[in-house]
Amino acid sequence: MAKKFDMAADNRSRANLLARLEPYWKMEAGNAIALPLLMFALSKGQLGWVSLIPMSAMVMLLVIGALYWRGKVRQLRGKAHNSSRTLEVIDYLQERALVLTLTGCATAVAGWLVPGLAVGTADKIAASVSAVLALLEYINYYHRQLQHFDNKADFRRLLAGKGFRQSWMARDLAAWRAGRSA
Secondary structure, eight states, X not given: OHHHHHXXXXXXXXXXXXXXXXXXXHHHHHHHHHHHHHHXXXXXXXXXXXXXXXXXXXXXXXXXXXXXXXXXXXHHHTOOOOHHHHHHHXXXXXXXXXXXXXXXXXXXXXXXXXXXXXXXXXXXXXXHHHHHHHHHHHHHHHTBOOOOSSOHHHHHHHHTTOOOOBOHHHHHHHHXXXXXXX
């Protein structure tokens, strides 16, 4: 009887986790499309390469996030999923994402500092917003979990002064890398 209760609790925990994680990959994938379109619309099409470089970094990281969370959901559902292959791709993209993010940040700063480099103020703003979002996404996925607003336990942990914990993707990548080198 006790074993049945534990299994039921485990199933509820899994269902709760799936309910919380299922929207993540869809949200990241949707944002990879919606954010550039929104920036383009708000700028009335006045975007140049100054905003396109950091925007590319932002989109790349949102796609990486979508791949990771989709893989996690499939894994939790017990569906056939090659998580090793997903982590291999995400690992391969890490250095490239960092270089593109840092280049995007430098481009955004240059857009403000070098006269005539940006198409206009909207280009500079879109570049800055994209660069900040790309940098935050890079940290959030590859290093420290910055997002704490969607889980009460995480939020309480943050308020208690326990800092930012290692992100789930960073943990999974570390385990995958350790297994690969073993």
